[in-house]
Amino acid sequence: MATIPTVARLQPFASTIFAEMTELAVRHGAVNLGQGFPDSDGPAGMLDVARQAIADGFNQYPPGRGVPALRQAIATDRARRYGTHYDPDSQILVTVGATEAIAATILGLVEPGQDVVLIEPYYDSYAAAIALAGARRRTARLVPDGDGFTLDLDSLRAAITPNTRMLLVNSPHNPTGAVLSRADLTAIADLAIEHDLYVMADEAYEHLAFDGHEHISLSTLPGMFDRTIVISSAAKTFSVTGWKIGWACAPAPLLDAVLAAKQFLTFVGGGPFQPAVAYALDNEQQWVAALRDTLAEKRLRLSAALTEAGFGVKRSDGTYFVCADITPLGATDAYDFCRELPARLGVAAVPVSVFADDKASWNRLVRFTFCKKEATIAEGVRRLRAAHTAPASS
Numbered sequence: 001m002a003t004i005p006t007v008a009r010l011q012p013f014a015s016t017i018f019a020e021m022t023e024l025a026v027r028h029g030a031v032n033l034g035q036g037f038p039d040s041d042g043p044a045g046m047l048d049v050a051r052q053a054i055a056d057g058f059n060q061y062p063p064g065r066g067v068p069a070l071r072q073a074i075a076t077d078r079a080r081r082y083g084t085h086y087d088p089d090s091q092i093l094v095t096v097g098a099t100e101a102i103a104a105t106i107l108g109l110v111e112p113g114q115d116v117v118l119i120e121p122y123y124d125s126y127a128a129a130i131a132l133a134g135a136r137r138r139t140a141r142l143v144p145d146g147d148g149f150t151l152d153l154d155s156l157r158a159a160i161t162p163n164t165r166m167l168l169v170n171s172p173h174n175p176t177g178a179v180l181s182r183a184d185l186t187a188i189a190d191l192a193i194e195h196d197l198y199v200m201a202d203e204a205y206e207h208l209a210f211d212g213h214e215h216i217s218l219s220t221l222p223g224m225f226d227r228t229i230v231i232s233s234a235a236k237t238f239s240v241t242g243w244k245i246g247w248a249c250a251p252a253p254l255l256d257a258v259l260a261a262k263q264f265l266t267f268v269g270g271g272p273f274q275p276a277v278a279y280a281l282d283n284e285q286q287w288v289a290a291l292r293d294t295l296a297e298k299r300l301r302l303s304a305a306l307t308e309a310g311f312g313v314k315r316s317d318g319t320y321f322v323c324a325d326i327t328p329l330g331a332t333d334a335y336d337f338c339r340e341l342p343a344r345l346g347v348a349a350v351p352v353s354v355f356a357d358d359k360a361s362w363n364r365l366v367r368f369t370f371c372k373k374e375a376t377i378a379e380g381v382r383r384l385r386a387a388h389t390a391p392a393s394s
C-alpha cells in the first residue's frame with residue numbers, strides 16, 4: 001500500500017525528536033543531555049517498598065481510582081504544602097503517569113471540535129492528546145523577559161474564543177525552566193474565570209523550583225479550585241520515570257469525567273509501585289529537598305559551561321532543563337544545530353522548536369537537561385569547556 005496507514009489526526013505525531021537525537025548521541029558517543037530522564041535511582045526506602053509489594057503479592061489489578069494509601073498520601077501532601085483539601089475517595093485519581101492523566105482529562109472534558117489553549121513552547125504530549133480527542137489546539141506564548149521568560153498575556157487573550165473549553169498550563173515549565181510568577185498565574189486565573197474555562201495545571205515539576213522560587217498551584221487562587229484539574233506524578237519528584245505513577249486531583253464532577261476516559265485507556269496500572277509512591281510521599285520529602293538542591297547546583301554548573309562555550313544561556317528557575325540561545329555562536333537553526341552537536345561537541349540536546357507550533361519564533365533555542373548523575377554532568381561540562389578553548393572541527 002502506498003498510503004501511510006497511520007490515521008490522519010496522528011500522522012503529525014508519528015515520530016519524536018528524542019529517538020532521532022538519542023540515535024545520533026549513540027552514534028557519536030555523545031553525552032546525552034537531550035531526553036529528560038534521570039540516570040540514578042530514587043530513594044532506597046521507596047524501592048524497597050516496591051520490591052516488598054511484589055513479594056507480598058500486590059500483583060493484580062489495584063482499585064480503579066488507585067490504592068487507598070496512595071490517594072490518602074496525595075491528599076495529605078497537597079493539604080500540607082498548598083492548603084488545598086481533596087477527598088481521597090472522590091477527588092483523587094491515580095493514573096499511568098501524568099501522561100495518561102493529561103490525555104484522560106482532555107478526552108473526558110473536551111468535546112470534539114472544541115478548543116484547548118496551550119502556552120508555547122509546550123510539552124509534546126499535549127498536542128497529541130488534543131488530536132486524539134478530536135479537539136483543536138490554539139496557542140498563546142511565553143516571551144523573553146530579561147534572561148528568563150514570562151507569559152505574553154495578549155497572546156493568551158487572543159487565543160481564547162467562544163469555542164475554548166480548557167486552558168493547559170505547565171509550571172515549573174518544560175522546556176524553558178520558567179516558574180510562572182503569581183502575577184502571570186493570577187492573569188491566567190482571571191481569564192479562566194471570565195470565560196468560564198476548565199484549567200489543567202500540569203505540576204509534574206512542583207517540587208523542582210530552585211533558589212526559593214515558589215511553585216504556586218493554580219488550584220489555590222481565588223475561584224480556581226472548582227475549575228482546575230491538577231496533574232502531577234512520581235516520575236520527576238522521585239526519579240522513577242519508568243514507574244508511570246501519576247495522578248489527577250479535581251472536584252468530583254470533573255474527576256468523574258477524567259475517570260470515565262481513564263478506565264478505558266488502561267483501566268489501572270502500576271499495582272506494586274503505588275504503595276511505594278505512597279511511602280515516598282509520606283516519608284521521603286527530605287530526599288526530594290536534597291534532589292532539588294543537587295539539581296539546582298548542576299543547573300548552575302551546566303549553565304556556566306554553556307556560557308563559556310559561547311551560548312546565550314537563559315535563566316532556569318526549575319525543572320530538569322536549561323535553554324540556551326545559539327545565535328551568539330553564529331547559528332540560526334536550532335534543529336540543524338542539534339543534528340550537528342553530537343559530532344561537533346560530543347553532547348546531545350533538543351531544539352526548542354519541536355515544542356512549538358510557531359517554529360520560527362523558537363528556532364534559536366536549544367534545551368539541555370541537567371538531571372543526570374555527577375559523572376555525566378562533569379563530562380558534559382568538560383566537553384563544552386573544551387569547545388571553548390579549542391575551536392571545534394567537524
Ligand SMILES: *Cc1c(COP(=O)(O)O)cnc(C)c1O
Pocket residue numbers: 096097098099100123170174202204232233234235236241244245246
Ligand atoms: C515528564 C513530564 C510529564 C509526564 O510525566 P509521566 O508521569 O512520566 O507521564 C508530564 N508533563 C511534563 C511537563 C513533563 O515534563
